[in-house]
Amino acid sequence: MRVPTVIADADVVARRNLIKIKRVPDLLVFTTLQPIMFVLLFAYVFGGAIGGSLAGQNSLAYREFLMAGIFAQTVVFGATITGYALAEDVRKGIIDRFRSLPMAPSAVLTGRTFSDVMNNVLVLIVMSLTGLLVGWRIRSSIGEAVLGYLVLLIFAYAISWIMAWVGMLVPSPEVVNNAAFIIIFPLTFIANTFVPLETLPGPLQTFADWNPVSSVTQAARELFGNVPPGTPEPTSWALQNPALYTFIWAGVILLIFVxxxxxxxxxAASR
Structure with a gap:
């Protein structure tokens, strides 16, 4: 199968998935509602208490510290849509219909994962606007800010391929949600997403140092210029080179799970 044909077929599948969001806007609403709630909850309920641990900074400084973590958590959880949607397509027999069409088999998953990246773009826009309302600001250059968003999206794209594999593997969409929550929830919390790593106990801090969610968050935080003044320098290589470490993880994930x-x-399509 020629590469241009695969790209064209993947584009058709991606458009099909994006049109579904347009026709069922609840999908986008509920995808963005949870992270907005996290922003408001951590910014106004926990911000005063946690903000004091950031080298004596106030709650406003914590909101800037917080946003990179919310972005990272949002795009990682957003990648679960890939698995849920594919599991639903398998259950409804839509995958079998795709197999009967003269299209590249790889186009189905490629189109699905690409459309979910576009969904994450929309979610990040909404989240950025929410962050601006609570006091978050980008304090770096435009180029660095764009790179920060790209780091988030590239890592989310890699995670979506893991979710694609899970979606093809499990018997129902509900199992995808449960399995993803059990794995992703602790990964996003045992990290530097919401609290400084220095506040974690020793073993958890070591895990968080090398947790790729921490590197995604650290890369976005540095590229957005949101590292609080007086923050200790990271001690692990992963957080000293967060963007590179994130790209390594993304590359390894894609090599394995594509x-x-x-x-x-x-x-799955043949069963």
């Missing part, structure tokens, strides 16, 4: 997801797609 073939696995496509192989599982062929098996």
């Amino acid at each position: 073939p696995l997801a496509n192989a599982q797609y062929r098996r």
